[in-house]
Amino acid sequence: MDTCEVPAPTIYAERDSTCSGQPVLLWATGCDGKVEWTNGLTGDTIVSRPATTRIYTAFCVKGDCRSTGSNEINVIVPFPDIPVLNASSRTVCAGGSAVLTASGCPGEVVWSNGSRGREITVRPAQTTSYTAICRMGNQSVSTLNCISCFASPLEIKVADSIHPVLISSRRSICANDTFSLRVAACPGTVRWADASDLTASSRLVKPAATTTYQAFCKVGDCDFATNLVSVRVGPAPIPVITAGRTEVCAGEKIKVSASGCDGPVTWSDGQTGSEIMFSPETTSEIKARCGQGDCQSEFSAPMTFTVNPLPPTPLVRNRQNECPYITLDLMLTLQQTPRTEGGRYEFRTAASAGSPEVVHPGIARAGTYYVFEKSAAGCHSDAAAVTITIKECMAPVPVCAYFPGSVSVKADSTAGLLRLTAELGGSASRGAWATSGSGAFGAADSTYTTYIPSVSDYARGSVTLTFLTDDPDGEGPCEGVADSMSLPVHSAGTGVATTPIPPRDSTSVNNQNLPGGLFPVTSNPAEIFIPEGFSPNGDGINDRFVLGNVPDEINVSLEVYNRWGQLVHQENDYKGDWDGKGNRNVAGGGKKELADGTYFYMIRLSDGREFVKFLTITH
Structure with a gap:
């Protein structure tokens, strides 16, 4: 042309x-x-x-x-030099630190842990890899925050923790006594805090005064401290003795304990140990003293135990029912009233005073039962066995006719629901709840359950709850019994449910519910939450890079770079909806999903704050 x-x-x-x-x-x-x-x-x-x-x-x-x-x-498109990373030590002890340095960067060094500067100090809790980028410029015309590729990772290893244990043969000694110390679980060299020239794992010591000991286990360049062990030097302490009670029944054993003694405990009845079982035959006292090496303490203050006699075995006789009744009252098997002052009879299912009591002794069925007399002091007699025989009756009277069931209901209210209890008596053993409303029971057939009022319950302002026991004899003359209560329920404002309980139940609730399962969160508005990473895999969980606690008046800009320093995503008015797809031309143009990995981001707020760090994307 x-x-x-x-x-x-x-x-x-x-x-x-x-x-x-x-x-x-x-x-x-x-x-x-x-x-x-x-x-x-x-x-x-x-x-x-x-x-x-x-x-x-x-x-x-x-x-x-x-x-x-x-x-x-x-x-000109400058490419900042990739920083070269070095460490003062590639391995640190637990709790130790290492100094990381970056060279070859003429601009600002930003580390993967968020720190900035050519030199930082790190204290990793576990083996950790660090990397960094070089950022050039300050938004001038000549350079505009250019980012280098990621530096080669620098791994700082944390030496495995060692937990050596210092063991003492004694915790208290008398003057001039000798005891041993030993360090266990040390795979390295032992160093004693009070004798640095000793390296043996065990030693004998003879302190003149109470002393605290410690040792160290040296493995490589790391020192791991043992626990502290304090050994008391002085007269043996007088123990303090305790027991659950000081009144016992004849033949009963009671546990007695001694505390405050690190050595052997000797009791006045010849037993040894910090705990003994004491079985006095008559009212007696017991005391203890503490051993410490070759010396012993004085005896402790005595503890006196009162022994109460056992009631006599009840006099009983076997019995048979009398028609038309098909059960028997166990009280009819007794030949006399209790023979101890304030005593009473107990009917149990086995020949042990610890066996279960008969639930309804007034309507006993056929079988063998065991009668005990229990004194006012709580002592049980020996068991007396009694056998009940039940003969058939031509026209038997149902048990429920002379032992009717009963039920009493009550409620309290917490956490936006009613907690209900039905107390059964007599022949009643089970039943079910019913409601005049449309709320939901936790378990309608349980004597202890919950009820959640429905919206229509709140609209009506009250609900009646009833517990009806099962019919005890099917087609017989008995019927189930019921008890009801009417409870007012009403709304006390948006999201607030109030259920006042009548005085007989003496509890009320005012519980605020947040819509949609949300919970109130209180935080300092000045603190912006930035996630360490996110997983945009479409499962509805953590799919977006969402910033937290950003004030409405603050504008946010976001820039994301890959490990080669290329800008892969940019938003000047970021609304917290980034889904892990790049909106910048990286290779061939177009918006596309970014690969899993570590990225570098810069977040700038309109109030002048800037956040520069690394993040991880995982699909």
Whole structure:
């Protein structure tokens, strides 16, 4: 094509350098035709995103004529040098620290743990890898926060923790006594805190005064401390003796304990040990003393035990029912009243005073039962066995007719629901709850359950709850019994449910429920929450990179870079909805899902705050 007489345009750029993939505005003047650029774009104004340093020129095309090239503009794309990482030590002890340094970065070093600077100190709790990037510039025209590739990871290992144990043969000694100390679970070299020249794992000591000991286990460059052991030197302490009670029944054994003694305990009845079983035959006292090496303490203050006699065995006789009744009252088997003052009879299912009591002794069925007399002091007699025989009756009276059932209901209210209790008596053994409303029971057939009022219950303002016992004899003359209560329920404002309980139940509730299963969260508005990572896999859990506690008046901008320093996502008015897809041209253009891995981000708030750190994406 002939150049003709079309004048060449003059071109300009908003900046002469930019980071890889960042936009650069270029424009041309002096062309009254179409401007064609060497990067293939057309127009008086274009936006280019160079990946590397690039020279731009333009031509003015008018009809079939084309001008000569314009002036050249060189847009430099700097690539910050990747920092080289080093550590003062690649292995640290538990709780120890290492100094990490980064060289070769002329700008700011940002570490994967969020720290900044060419030198940082880390105290990893476990073996950890660190990396860093080099960030150039401060948003000037010449450089615009260009990011280097990630540095090669630097692993700091944490030595396995050792937990050596210091064991003493004695915790208290008399003056001039000798005892031994031993360090266990030490795979290295032992060092004693009070005798650094000793390396043996065990030793004999003879302290003149109460002393606290400790040792260290050295493994490599790490020292691991043992527990502290304090050994008391002085007279043996007088023990303190205790027991659950001081009144016992004849033949009963009671546990007696001695405390405050680290050595052997000797009792006045000849037993040894910190706990003994004492069985006095008559009212007696017992005391103890503490041994400490070759010396012993004085006896403790005595503890006196009163022995109460056992009641005599009850006099009973076997009995048979009398028709038309098909049960028998066990009280009819007794030949006399209790023979101890304040005593009473107990009927049990086995010949042991610890066996279960007969639930309803007034309506006993056929079988063998055991009668005890229990004194006012709580002592049981020996058991007396009695056998009940039940003969058949032509026209028996149902048990429920002379032993009717009973039920009493009560309620309290907490956490937006009613807690219900039905207390059964007589022949009643089970039943079920019913409601006049449409709420839900936790378990309608349980004597202890819950009831959650429905919306219509609240609209009516009250609900009646009833417990009805089962019919005890089917088609017989007896019927189930019931007890009811009417409870007012009403709404006390948005989201607040109030259920006052009548005075007989003496409990009320005012419980606030938040919609949608939300819970109130209180935090400092100045603290912005930024997640360490997220998993945009579409499962509805942690799918977005959501910032927390951002005030409404604050504007947020977000930039995300991959490990090679390329800008892969950018939003100038970020609303917390990033789903892990890049919106910048990285390789071939278009918005696409980013690969799993570690990325570097910069978050800037309109109030001047800036957050620079690494994040992890996991699909």
